[in-house]
Amino acid sequence: MLILRVIVTMNPSYGGPCQGIRNSIPALSRFGIDNEVVCFDEDDVDYGIEDSFLIHRIGRGVGPYSFNSRLESWSAKNLGRFDIVIVHGLWLHTSFGMYKAWSKFKRHRTKFPSLYIMPHGMLDPYFQKSKDRRFKAIRNSIFWHLFEKRVINGVDGVLFTCEMELELAKQAFFGYNPKKAVNIGYGIQRPPAFNAQMDGEFRAISGLKEDDRYFLFLSRIHEKKGIDLLVKAYMNLTDSGMFSSLPKLVIAGPLLGRYAELMQKIASHQNNIVFTGMLQGNAKWGALYSAESFILPSHQENFGIAVVESLACGTPVLITNKINIWKEIDEGKGGLIEQDDAEGVRNLLVRWIELQDKERSEYRKSARKTYEEYFTVESAASQFCKRLEIDAHTS
Known part of the structure; x- marks a missing residue:
């Protein structure tokens, strides 16, 4: 069995889908499935890593x-x-371009591959409703009627990373x-085993002491993330005196743009909120563990x-x-879930702080089990x- 992956770039700095491809290919090879990739990268591009599979770079x-x-x-x-x-992905020439090429190819052949699209969340109705995406929402609506509706309805199937993504995709566009x-499903590779150097590198960057407890936010610092x-919510709890002590709040992510500046300004008089910038390597894993x-x-x-x-590190979410x-996380008891509003976020913090030590320990065990049950690459x-x-053959 040979699968072709089509994507704009395999540059690791873009994360997301290209990292998902790198995660899944080794696991699929154990089922007797080989993969190749075609992408719009220049032939001499250096990804800084060595891939074990064939990548066809056909130019930008x-x-x-x-x-x-x-x-x-x-x-x-x-x-x-x-x-x-x-x-992998929509709204770029990879989707409609490959659909056209595949449609033309199969008109003249008796043997041709099945074609699937994997949107990676790009059919989520959020992107058509968000106030800061009005121009892109209009563009996507035009592209949908010109190109993407033909692709989505014409290929052999659409692949989703989870059941919620599948259900939400039905709501975004008319004619779906x-x-x-x-x-x-979707999975990630197991994290490296914890060692003291990881924690040491994280605390050196963050300035946290060895016994400092902390909540961790690790992602882009963007409006969509609800920072x-x-x-x-954290400052409100601190000022309220509701608790004698609170874990510190570590916000890890690139400190770029006006929104990041605004968040730092709002939190500037609060000593327990720490902005570390982007964390990588040992420092990142130390922060998560x-x-x-x-x-x-x-x-x-x-x-x-x-x-x-985080779940894979045994850290509740x-x-x-x-x-x-x-x-899936709620079912596995890997963490706490609330609404994405001021009350919901405050409830997340309060509910966690009010847990007993034994309950927190149980959540840590369940976090790792949730990862093992739902989210491994295997x-x-x-x-x-x-x-x-697919008639898979394990090796």
């Missing part, structure tokens, strides 16, 4: 749509080698009618890789019900094969 696309005339000619020569083609909608709700709990009060999150990384994997690979009815 043009303009904000990433139009690439080489995709059709490459496809005409190569599609016959593959059993399945999966396009795919032949098949499949929740294939304003978190900072205000040693946190009291991980908190992400997001208004929209398709999967939330950092949420799952405090999240909103706008993170699409909240039901379980995602197994579900992928089962849902797409």
